[in-house]
Amino acid sequence: MANITKVWIGLLLFTLFAFLLGWLQIIGSFLVCVLLITTFFKGYLVIEYFMGLSEVRLKYRLIPTVWLGTILFFIAIAYY
Amino acid sequence: MNKEKFLYPPGDFSIWIIIYIELITFGLFFIGFAFSRKGQVEVFNASQLLLDQRFGLVNTILLITSSYFVVKAVTIIKTINTEESFQKASVYLLGAIGLGGVFLIIKIIEFSDKYSQGINLSTNSFFMFYFILTIFHFMHVVLGMIILYNLYLNTKVGLYTKKEHRGLETGASYWHMVDLLWIVLFPLVYIIR
Numbered sequence: 001m002a003n004i005t006k007v008w009i010g011l012l013l014f015t016l017f018a019f020l021l022g023w024l025q026i027i028g029s030f031l032v033c034v035l036l037i038t039t040f041f042k043g044y045l046v047i048e049y050f051m052g053l054s055e056v057r058l059k060y061r062l063i064p065t066v067w068l069g070t071i072l073f074f075i076a077i078a079y080y
Numbered sequence: 081m082n083k084e085k086f087l088y089p090p091g092d093f094s095i096w097i098i099i100y101i102e103l104i105t106f107g108l109f110f111i112g113f114a115f116s117r118k119g120q121v122e123v124f125n126a127s128q129l130l131l132d133q134r135f136g137l138v139n140t141i142l143l144i145t146s147s148y149f150v151v152k153a154v155t156i157i158k159t160i161n162t163e164e165s166f167q168k169a170s171v172y173l174l175g176a177i178g179l180g181g182v183f184l185i186i187k188i189i190e191f192s193d194k195y196s197q198g199i200n201l202s203t204n205s206f207f208m209f210y211f212i213l214t215i216f217h218f219m220h221v222v223l224g225m226i227i228l229y230n231l232y233l234n235t236k237v238g239l240y241t242k243k244e245h246r247g248l249e250t251g252a253s254y255w256h257m258v259d260l261l262w263i264v265l266f267p268l269v270y271i272i273r
Contacts, residue, residue, distance in 0.1 A: 004155070008148040012141060015266075019137040022271035035267055042263050050147050050256045052090045052154075052249070060089045063100060064260070071107045071264060078114035079272065 007049045014042045032079055036072045043068040091250030099257045102220070106261050109216070110268055113209040120205055125273045127206035130199065135190050136270035139183050140262060143221075146179035147259040150228070150252045157240045157248055170236040173228055176255070180225045187218050210269055217261055224258045227251040 018035055021027045027035065044065060048054040053061040089096050117124040153172035156165050191214075194200070194207070201211045231251045234240060240248040 004148070004151050008144065011144045015137065015140045015144065018267050018271055019133060019140075022133045022267075022273075027271065027273060032272055035271060039264060039267050043260055046147065046256060046260045046263060050151050050259065051253055056089050057087050060096070064103060067100075067103045067107060068260075068264070071110050074111045075114040075268060075272070078111070078118045 004049060007045050011042055011045055014038045029080070033076065036076055040068060040072050089253065091246055091248075091253045095250045095253050099253060102257060102261070106213075106216070106264075109209070109213055110264055113213065113268060116205045116209065123204050124206045127204060127210075128270070128273055130194075130197070131210070131270055132190070132193075133270050135186055136266050139186055140266045142179045142183045142186075143259045143262050146176040146183070147256050149173070149176040149179070150255050153231075153235065154245070154248055154252050157235065157245050158242060161238075161242050163238070166235060166238045169240075170232050173232040173235055177225055177228045177232065180221055180228065183221060184218065184225075187214065187221075191215075213265060213269065217258070217265060220258050220261070224255045227254055 017038060021031055021035055047061070047064045047068070051064070053064070149172045153169040153176070156169040156172070159165075191211075199207055201208050228251060231240075231248055234247065
């Protein structure tokens with residue numbers, strides 16, 4: 001199976017996980033933290049493999065990754 | 081293979097300036113949503129229950145899969161250049177456009193449902209952010225689909241090749257940004273409570 005297909009399946013599984021947390025209404029403080037971390041990984045996978053930034057200079061890879069980390073960090077701050 | 085090619089992000093560099101600006105703009109809205117929620121947790125949680133998370137799930141799957149199709153199309157063009165490969169890549173792009181179209185239809189159904197319940201921008205802070213964020217994102221999906229349609233037409237006639245595919249990568253990068261924004265929007269608006 002091609003790497004990109006594995007990334008796609010991973011993204012779908014993370015999405016399903018997030019949905020189940022919300023659907024089953026089991027989301028609490030700890031699981032919000034887990035959800036934000038999985039959201040970071042989802043975004044990271046899109047940035048690295050879909051956008052193709054894994055093959056470019058570090059600074060160009062870092063801009064969207066730092067953006068993602070910063071946004072999720074502030075969401076976590078606001079939540080807790 | 082030219083090493084210089086890998087020193088910069090795929091596609092035209094100007095699209096990356098646009099992408100960075102879009103990310104900052106949406107980022108400020110995301111942070112605004114999160115901190116507004118902090119002051120009105122009960123209102124936000126009660127309002128969130130009025131959203132159907134299944135719409136959010138399906139739309140996330142649609143955009144992720146659509147992005148995946150675009151990656152497949154770009155990979156084909158960058159690897160093989162035959163009449164068959166041009167057709168195969170264009171079919172992937174058409175699939176991506178189709179999934180984007182279904183996303184828009186689901187959003188329209190969702191918006192109509194909310195308006196029919198008397199919910200609009202002025203209902204409360206949650207729905208103000210909900211409508212601003214999702215309508216703003218909706219407009220980006222529309223623009224992304226127009227771009228993808230142009231990529232589809234060009235790919236079908238073999239305009240992009242193994243050597244010259246900058247235009248294809250430029251449009252693809254924009255579409256992936258639309259996907260990336262939704263990946264943050266989905267848990268923030270539909271799930272976190």
